[in-house]
Amino acid sequence: MADLAxxxxxxxxxxxxxxxxFAARGDRVxxxxxxxxxxxxxxxxxxxxxxxxxxxx
Numbered sequence: 001m002a003d004l005a006x007x008x009x010x011x012x013x014x015x016x017x018x019x020x021x022f023a024a025r026g027d028r029v030x031x032x033x034x035x036x037x038x039x040x041x042x043x044x045x046x047x048x049x050x051x052x053x054x055x056x057x
Contacts, residue, residue: 003027008057011038023049032057 005022009015010031022029023046031042031052039052 004030006030006032008032008055010042010052011035016042019046019050 003022003025005018005027007015007018007022007029010019010029011033015031015033019029019031019042027049029042029046029050029052031039031050032055033039033052034054034056036054039054042050043052
């Protein structure tokens with residue numbers, strides 16, 4: 001069964017690496033970042049695996 005990971009700061013260098021690692025394991029990922037375009041890129045890279053939204057925390 002796939003786990004669900006919520007990654008804050010998902011479009012930064014470390015955040016993207018963490019998204020990559022969870023997606024490679026087959027987990028579902030919710031990516032949260034300030035950049036809508038960055039979140040969209042992650043969703044395009046991992047269709048059906050990454051969903052996300054923007055937030056300024």
